[in-house]
Amino acid sequence: MSAYLTEQPGVDPGAAGRLGEPWPATARRRDDGELEVGGVGVRELAAQHGTPAYVLDEADFRARARAYRTAFAEAFAAVGTETDVYYAGKALLTVAVARWAAEEGLGVDTASGGELAVALRAGVPVAEVGLHGNNKSAAEVATALEAGIGRIIVDSLAEVEMVADVAAARGVVAPVMVRVTTGVHAGGHEYISTAHEDQKFGLSVNPVDGGDAPAMRALLAVVERPSLRLLGIHSHIGSQILDPAGFEVAARAVLTLRAELAGRTGVLVEEVDLGGGYGIAYLPGEAALDPRAVAGDVARAVADVCRELGTPLPRVSIEPGRSIVGPAGITLYTVGTVKPVAVTAQDGSTFTRLYVSVDGGMSDNIRPALYGAQYHAEVVGRASDAAPVLARVVGKHCESGDIVVHEVRLPGDVRAGDLLAVAATGAYGRSMASNYNLLTRPPVVAATGGASRVLVRRETVDDLLALDADAQA
Structure with missing residues (x-):
């Protein structure tokens, strides 16, 4: 490892279930495969706060x-x-x-x-x-x-x-x-x-x-x-x-x-x-x-x-x-449509890419579309023994460039309703978020010590309509 590169600060690298970079310092897999951050499981986070949601490891x-x-x-x-x-x-x-x-x-x-x-x-x-x-x-x-x-x-x-x-x-x-x-x-x-x-x-x-x-x-x-x-x-x-x-x-x-x-x-x-x-x-x-x-x-x-x-x-x-907030955050999504797509490579061969759609997209993380930024995602609500397959995580916007993760290996049994998390999204996700297609922006939730709390509440459709002068007539 280069002298300039490091693991996460103040965390036992041998902690059971710990994921390591690029996940938050407290992120670990429970025995049943569920991810927890700050001692809070993602199923509980989704039940309390909905998805998509930005989750910060305080x-x-x-x-x-x-x-x-x-x-x-x-x-x-x-x-x-x-x-x-x-x-x-x-x-x-x-x-x-x-x-x-x-x-x-x-x-x-x-x-x-x-x-x-x-x-x-x-x-x-x-x-x-x-x-x-x-x-x-x-x-x-x-x-x-x-x-x-x-x-x-x-x-x-x-x-x-x-x-x-x-x-x-x-x-x-x-x-x-x-x-x-x-x-x-x-x-x-x-x-x-x-x-x-x-x-x-x-x-x-x-x-x-x-x-x-x-x-x-x-x-x-x-x-x-x-x-x-x-x-x-x-x-x-x-x-x-x-x-x-x-x-x-x-x-x-x-x-x-x-x-x-x-x-x-x-x-x-x-x-x-x-x-x-x-x-x-x-x-x-x-x-x-x-x-x-x-x-x-x-x-x-x-x-x-x-x-x-x-x-x-x-x-x-x-x-x-x-470098302070980026690794401390994840974005938690729920999977919707899962679609296998046959792709022809430059050499004429064909392969299948699984398009996995989530309930957010470029409105909550514009960086993949804007910069071609690369991210990592995993199914986090359960364990899976299925063989990994080549996948692309995409959003629900009316844009072909609405890509959340360009290329990642996900379990072949990924399905609608699964919880999926994208790592290292603490920086620039929420701060560059938009209401494109009139999607509401996700909440910012802090997790620490086994509890979570809302830092910024989820927007609602009423919030969007409140800015429309004719909607008040």
């Missing part, structure tokens, strides 16, 4: 949050500086989830006024909340400033001016970081690689036409505005990253920019944020990045670069989201 979420906080604190303390860990709320944010993060010592990073409202309603200390986004509205910025937000990450020169004006109008000084793009291309799909030049986020560290780099121009503009306080420089290179070398390369670029700014203005920013994007296991046989190994290597890289540049170490912050 203990796993908390353990992963602690693992990141502890690993980075220890690694950077060893080189002589401190760290902050912000939970990236875009992965999944509810009031309870925000509270869990805060209770485990994490701040919360938000990317919209709605996410900010959830963090504030959860009681997250506002000094430990950040506001991201490439196109923030003046109203969102005003709300953040009035709440006393800890930091606003500005994404463009125009936004520097807008935030400065909003702050000046309120007689406050806005704490800001400048998001930069370092040219490092990392992540599992082009759409989630966020530090290459040709994309919407941040400001390039590379000079343009012989003049200052856009990132330097933004930093200078912040320094010049009395209604802004420059906290630091922010970098985020992508998502689902399984090679940590990109973080080290990006850190060098950011620290070099920091030193250049100090040389020109005398302002040495106190903090550098290296973003998130730590990869997780989605399929059996895969493994996630180990926070301890990554933290140690990045800390040493930061220390080495600062030594070369002759600058003091900054405070360092990171923003894990998927």
